[in-house]
Amino acid sequence: MDISKDLIAASSTSIVLAILAEEDSYGYAILKRVREASGGHLEWTDGMLYPVLHRLERLGHVKARWEAADSGRRRKYYRITKQGAAQLADERKQWLAVDATLRGIWRTLVLPVPASAPLPRGA
Amino acid sequence: MSARGNAVSLEEQIDQWRSYLNRRQAIHSVDVAELEDHLRTQIAGLSEAGLAADEAFLVAVKRMGDLDALSREFAREHSDRLWKQLVVSPADTGASQAAARTDAIVAVCLAVAAAMAIKTPALFGLQLDTDTGFYARNLALFVLPLLTGYFAWKRKLSPRTLIWLAAAFVAAALFANAYPFAPLGYTLGLTALHLPIALWLVVGIAYAGSRWSEAGGRMDFIRFSGELFIYFVLIALGGGVLTAFMAMIFQAAGIDVEPFFESWLLPCGAVGAVIIASWLVEAKQSVIENMAPVLARLFTPLFAVVLVVFLGTLLWTGRGVDIDRNLLVAFDLLLVMVLGLLLYSISARDPRVPPGVYDVMQVVLLVSALLADAVALWAIAARISEFGFSPNRVAALGENLILLVNLAWSAWLYIRFLRGQGSFTSLEHWQTSYLPVYAAWAAIVVIVFPPVFGFV
Numbered sequence: 001m002d003i004s005k006d007l008i009a010a011s012s013t014s015i016v017l018a019i020l021a022e023e024d025s026y027g028y029a030i031l032k033r034v035r036e037a038s039g040g041h042l043e044w045t046d047g048m049l050y051p052v053l054h055r056l057e058r059l060g061h062v063k064a065r066w067e068a069a070d071s072g073r074r075r076k077y078y079r080i081t082k083q084g085a086a087q088l089a090d091e092r093k094q095w096l097a098v099d100a101t102l103r104g105i106w107r108t109l110v111l112p113v114p115a116s117a118p119l120p121r122g123a
Numbered sequence: 124m125s126a127r128g129n130a131v132s133l134e135e136q137i138d139q140w141r142s143y144l145n146r147r148q149a150i151h152s153v154d155v156a157e158l159e160d161h162l163r164t165q166i167a168g169l170s171e172a173g174l175a176a177d178e179a180f181l182v183a184v185k186r187m188g189d190l191d192a193l194s195r196e197f198a199r200e201h202s203d204r205l206w207k208q209l210v211v212s213p214a215d216t217g218a219s220q221a222a223a224r225t226d227a228i229v230a231v232c233l234a235v236a237a238a239m240a241i242k243t244p245a246l247f248g249l250q251l252d253t254d255t256g257f258y259a260r261n262l263a264l265f266v267l268p269l270l271t272g273y274f275a276w277k278r279k280l281s282p283r284t285l286i287w288l289a290a291a292f293v294a295a296a297l298f299a300n301a302y303p304f305a306p307l308g309y310t311l312g313l314t315a316l317h318l319p320i321a322l323w324l325v326v327g328i329a330y331a332g333s334r335w336s337e338a339g340g341r342m343d344f345i346r347f348s349g350e351l352f353i354y355f356v357l358i359a360l361g362g363g364v365l366t367a368f369m370a371m372i373f374q375a376a377g378i379d380v381e382p383f384f385e386s387w388l389l390p391c392g393a394v395g396a397v398i399i400a401s402w403l404v405e406a407k408q409s410v411i412e413n414m415a416p417v418l419a420r421l422f423t424p425l426f427a428v429v430l431v432v433f434l435g436t437l438l439w440t441g442r443g444v445d446i447d448r449n450l451l452v453a454f455d456l457l458l459v460m461v462l463g464l465l466l467y468s469i470s471a472r473d474p475r476v477p478p479g480v481y482d483v484m485q486v487v488l489l490v491s492a493l494l495a496d497a498v499a500l501w502a503i504a505a506r507i508s509e510f511g512f513s514p515n516r517v518a519a520l521g522e523n524l525i526l527l528v529n530l531a532w533s534a535w536l537y538i539r540f541l542r543g544q545g546s547f548t549s550l551e552h553w554q555t556s557y558l559p560v561y562a563a564w565a566a567i568v569v570i571v572f573p574p575v576f577g578f579v
Contacts, residue, residue, distance in 0.1 A: 027157065028164040045188035046165070050157060051196040058200070069160070071167075076157045 001041055008044065012052050013061075014095060015042075017088040020062060020080040026069075027053065027076070053078055061087050133176045137162065140184060147190070149198035162187060223406065229276065230402030233269045237398055238391035241265045251386055256311055258390075260299045263319035266394040268292045270401055271329040277405070278332035291325045295569075302573045309514045310573040317518070317565040323348070324562035338548075341555035346470045347404055349415030349463075354400035362392050416471030419464045424484050426464060430491035437498060451519040454499040458526035461492040465533060469554060474547040482541055489534040496527060514576040518568050525564055529557050 019025060019033045027049055034042050056062045061084030069075040080088070137159065144155045162183050169179035187193070198204065241258075249257055271288055274280075280288075299318055304311040327335070327344040334340025366384055373380045436442075447453075468485055500523065507516070536553055539545035 027161045045192075046161060046186045047158065047188040047190075047193040048196055050154065050161075051193075051200040054154075054197075054200050071163070073160055073163065074156065075160050076153075 003042055008042065011042075011095075012044075012049075013056065014088065014091040016049070016052060016056065017061060017080060017084055017091070020078055021085060021088055024077050024079045026078065030078075056084065059087075060084070133166070133180055136177070136180050144190065147194040147197070149194050149201055149204045151201075151204065154197065158187065226277075226402065226406060230273065230398055233273050234395035234398040237266045237269050237394040240269070241390045241394050242387075245386075251390060256304065256306055259315035260304070260311060260318065261296075262315065263322045264292065264296055264299065266397045267319070267322045267326055270398055271326050273398065273401065274326070274329040274332070278329065280329060280332060284328070288325055288329055292322070295322055298569055302578060304573065304578050308579045310576055310578055313514055313518055313572055314569050317568040320565035321562045321569060324559060327558070338552050338555040341558055342470055342551065345466055345555070345558075346413060346415070347401075349467050349470070350404040350413055351397075351400050353414045353418075354403055355396055358396045358400055359393075362388075362396070413471065415467040419467035419471070420481070423464045423468060423481070423488055426461065427484055427488035427491060430488065430495055434491055434494055434498075450499055450503060451516065451523060454496050455519055455522050455526065458492060458496060458523065458530060461488060461530060462526060464488065465530070466554060469547075469551055472547065474551065476547075478541045478543075482537070486534060486537050486541060489530055489537060493527065493530055493534060496523065500527075514572050514579065518572065521564055521568070525560060529554075529560075 015034060015037075016030060019030050019037075022033075025033070027046075030053075031044060031046055031049055034044060053062065053064075057064050057078070060081060062078045062080055064076050064078050066074050067077050140162070141155055141159055144150055144158065145152060150158075165183035165186060166176070166179045169182055170176060174182065244254075244257065245251070251258055271292070275285055275288065295318055299314060302310075302314075304314070327341070327348075330344050330347060331337075331340035334343070366388065370380050370384070465485065465488075468481075507520075532553060533550060536545055536550045540547050540550060
């Protein structure tokens with residue numbers, strides 16, 4: 001199952017903020033955490049994470065700092081700010097609302113569950 | 124042994140990747156550092172999983188994604204970066220930032236020094252409005268030594284070169300001040316006009332440093348001169364606006380700022396601006412698109428059209444040109460203009476590109492300028508004895524000949540290039556090796572003309 005580009009783009013802010021809410025992190029580790037948490041369904045192009053992080057930084061949702069990593073190289077760490085946490089809480093509400101809406105509709109809809117049905121992929 | 128070889132090639136590959144990324148305007152070097160850390164961590168992870176170094180590199184680069192798309196994303200996030208910032212320097216690392224700051228401090232100090240230098244004679248009773256002659260012939264000496272000093276400091280010139288540069292300025296000061304010029308005479312005016320031209324070459328030698336002997340170094344100096352001129356004009360415009368506001372608001376308070384403007388703001392601002400503009404051009408040469416070539420490209424066709432129409436009108440109506448006292452000067456200026464257009468077109472042109480429409484336009488401009496100048500020279504030659512050989516006219520004639528020789532040979536080289544018989548580089552070389560000729564002629568006017576014409 002591939003998640004569409006639009007959905008990835010729409011969810012990226014929330015996902016990044018949520019991961020940073022767990023702990024301060026850097027690009028590579030954030031991507032690793034995304035892969036892990038999504039069970040491999042969310043495949044981001046690595047580079048694309050960085051413009052997202054920079055946007056969050058510009059908006060004041062995260063703060064960046066350079067630190068020396070174990071390897072001796074400098075590494076840019078991101079920390080969620082108070083404003084970012086508020087934003088995350090807000091987005092969480094929105095996602096829950098979307099999720100609840102979809103669940104409500106799925107229940108009344110009589111359709112084969114897509115996950116178990118063979119998808120006409122590549123056909 | 125082989126592991127070592129691998130490590131070296133991996134570093135090289137990362138170097139290449141980094142330099143490729145560094146060329147993207149929207150991705151600054153801090154971002155490149157961040158992405159590089161990502162790439163290296165990824166490679167380390169993949170290597171641990173058992174991949175060979177070069178395989179790990181390839182996979183890591185692939186996962187990073189298409190660089191064009193990435194650069195577009197960065198551009199969308201940092202749209203301001205596409206407008207290359209003039210004042211905000213993109214220097215990121217501590218060392219280069221410190222160097223940039225030192226540079227700025229030195230430039231500002233030198234600008235202040237130049238402002239003080241031009242006010243120093245006032246301490247000895249030489250006023251700008253009453254001793255115009257003194258200031259006119261020494262104008263270049265107030266600012267160019269400091270500018271040369273700035274580049275001598277930046278390029279870390281050897282003491283031997285420094286002595287020569289200093290000697291040139293001392294000699295210039297002697298010739299400008301030892302001659303008994305008639306007050307506001309012709310030769311005084313010529314010295315005031317030509318001394319800066321001669322000394323500009325000295326600045327060029329300091330600017331190019333060890334690269335003065337190379338065509339590339341001289342071409343850089345030509346580029347620098349063009350950009351400096353444009354920056355200076357922009358700063359002057361800004362200064363004009365500032366002055367206008369100052370005059371307006373102080374007038375409201377009943378204070379006349381004109382004396383302050385004339386004796387302080389204008390002279391100090393003008394000499395300071397030369398240094399500041401030089402520093403800006405020097406600091407921003409890679410940041411800002413060069414303006415002079417853009418203007419040259421814009422105006423080459425327009426000038427070509429004007430000249431062709433002018434020649435056509437002469438032919439059609441059968442009129443000669445009106446012989447006027449200022450005719451030679453007017454055509455000198457025309458040739459300087461054409462030379463400027465040619466120089467800044469050359470400076471921005473990739474010599475490897477085959478000839479195109481723009482090159483034809485350039486040749487049309489050159490040939491029509493030469494023809495127009497020939498008409499003027501022919502007209503004036505007939506009556507030069509009638510006008511007499513005043514110092515101004517001889518100087519103008521000499522300049523005309525120097526420019527004519529340059530442009531004629533340039534046209535010849537350009538036509539050869541168009542016909543595929545010569546390379547563009549030979550044209551570049553011709554222009555850069557011609558630079559000392561202007562300075563030499565200017566020096567002759569400064570040194571030889573006043574005694575020959577009796578300091579009139």
